[in-house]
Amino acid sequence: MGMRQRLLLEFDELCAMVGLEKDVARRALEAGRFPAPEPIGDGPCWDQVTVWAWCATVFPEIAAAAPLQCWRSDTAELVAARDLGGAVAQDWQVAPRVRLRVVWPLITGDQFAWTRAAELEPLVPQLVLAGKGTYNPQTGPDFSIHRCRDGRLAGPDPRQQPTWRDLAAALGGTAPWWPRRLRVGAAIQAWKPGTGPALVQAVPDFDVEPLLRLAATMAPERAAHQVLVEAATAEQAEVAAIAAGDIADLLDAGLGDIVEIAAEPVPVQAQDRVDDELQHRAGWWEILESADPLALEVARAVRARGKLGVPHARWVPIEIAGAVSREWASRLAPAQRTGAHELLVDAPQQVAQWLVDPLTGAAVVRLRDGGLRAAIPDRLPAHTPLAALAFEADTVWVRVADGAVYPIPGEYLSYGPDGNYGPLAVRIEELLDDITAAASEDFYGASQGIEALAATDWADGTIVTRAQLERARGEKLP
Structure with missing residues (x-):
């Protein structure tokens, strides 16, 4: 990777950066109270970093609001890491009374929690918002700058966006990075510069804890136990591999000089899939037929993730529009709410009646608006063509x-x-x-x-x- 680009300011750009009127800036320059220019090209120019360093000692509020491309610190110190209920805000003291706030949205929790970083004391004029984990092979991980005013967000920064190399220069040479799957609040809050990457359990797309808790209530030889453990560990192994791959790709791109890897995934060995397809289906069906609250919680987790090979995970809305649909609807029977029903609805309060198709065992719900949703089996239990x-x-x-x-x-x-x-x-x-x-x-x-x-x-x-x-x-x- 190349060195950080040196950027020069003309006089008008200098005034805009430090927020001074031109005549005030000229008087300060003539009085020797301002960094001397460099005679380059047709007129005097100022090095942005030199100007920022001067501002940091004289006008720290200007330095804190300057474009990140101007910042450079050899003494940056992590002074706070605060939980926002879905994000973690890291405060870096890069110069006396100059703070840079870097915000890490977590993979779980309130997706808008990061916006509360603008309200934290001491107030800062801008936030660095870490991206979703992608990166540019030339410039580094993605992030964006958001302006703040009086403890409120004032919108994305319209100025030219900095790169990770600029962030790294502001934080002393390297900036910590968490792959998206390893963004766990406690791990980010506990991290300290120079301690090396922490081992973190990668976060899957859905909460596997209910699956493992239900499996713990069953004998290991039961098919239901096996499919639960298989699904949970397969998901954990997959996201751990994704996080490890993200780290490897970033380092292979030659970004290790500006990125400090803050976390590595705990390796997970996936369980062998249940070989017998009938046993696999039987295991899931035992769970879906249950009305136990933990089984319902498992079904909700499965719905959040996707099918996972679960039978009757597909569903269709059905309109009673003719003789055939009325014939089908007439055979539906009231049923106890089960895991299979949980696969059909995001909000149980929408349901007016829990039903079952007695010929297929498929769950059906009648919604309060009168519509029906029916689970669709992978195959029909018919005996005639x-x-x-x-x-x-x-x-x-x-x-x-x-x-x-x-x-x-x-x-x-x-x-x-x-x-x-x-x-x-x-x-x-x-x-x-x-x-x-x-x-x-x-x-x-x-x-x-x-x-x-x-x-x-x-x-x-x-x-x-x-x-x-x-x-x-x-x-x-x-």
């Missing part, structure tokens, strides 16, 4: 030969020219071959005739028989 499809209000219904009807299993399937008809066409062909086939994630590969059928904007209540589907399947379109 597909007999027909019905199209109603964006929902595709599957009727099997014994008369039962089900929402089509799969994710984000819709029909019509503007719908997700490619995956729908693939799913139709899978069900024609095997009514119990698991939903795939294929987007393409269906026959032309079935794809054309899926791309049709069917009127509500349209029924397409198996015979029609088979004929479409064999068609060769021009």
Whole structure:
């Protein structure tokens, strides 16, 4: 990496930096109370760093508000690290009565907590806000400058943005850096310059603690215990690897001379996945069928993260718009709230009734606005082949030969020219071959005739028989 660029100020720029009227600045210069200029080019120029160092001794309030490109300190001292409930504010004393406040948003907590850094005493004219963990291979990690006025944020700094090399110069040569996954409040508050990186448990995208607490209540040989530990450790291992990779990439880019790595991830060894798919599903299903408060908490954590291979984690809104949807809704039965229901809603207060489809065991909720949300199984529990499809209000219904009807299993399937008809066409062909086939994630590969059928904007209540589907399947379109 190259040296920090030396920037020079012309007279007008100098006055703007120190906040002095031109005639006042001239008198100060003539009286020898101002740093001498350098005769460069067509007129006198001033080195920004020299001017800042002078301001730091005479007008510290001006030095504290100056662009970070001007700052340089060989005696910077970390004097405070304060918790903001979702961020940590570090105060650095870079010169007598000159503070630089660096704010680290945490990966958890209030995402706007960093704004409270402007209110902390002593008040400062600007904040350095650390970015989300990305970096430029040439200039270093990302951050932004925000102006403050009277203990309130006054908006992003409109001046030219500094680089990490400028921040490092202001803090004595290097500036500490936490990868996003290692931004834990207690670790940042405990850090001291020159102590080396602390070992920190990387923070996953969702809280794995409920999974491990529920697993601790079960015998290790139970499938439910195994899938819980597997999911928790896999997530922790993944985010630890991401944090380690971020550090390695930054150092490989040659930024180690201006970055002090403040934390390294605790290494985590992922558990082997449960080999038996049926056992894997059975383990999760045991958890989702439970009404235990801890199982509900696990389900909420799973919903926050994503599917994690959990059965019945997909759901669709269903509008009762015709005979087929009314037939399905009429068989729904009241149910106790379970983990499977927790996967369907972000806010339980929106729910008017907890329901279950007795043919599939799928959870259903009736919302207070009258709408329904239904879990969609990965596969149908049918014993007879597909007999027909019905199209109603964006929902595709599957009727099997014994008369039962089900929402089509799969994710984000819709029909019509503007719908997700490619995956729908693939799913139709899978069900024609095997009514119990698991939903795939294929987007393409269906026959032309079935794809054309899926791309049709069917009127509500349209029924397409198996015979029609088979004929479409064999068609060769021009």
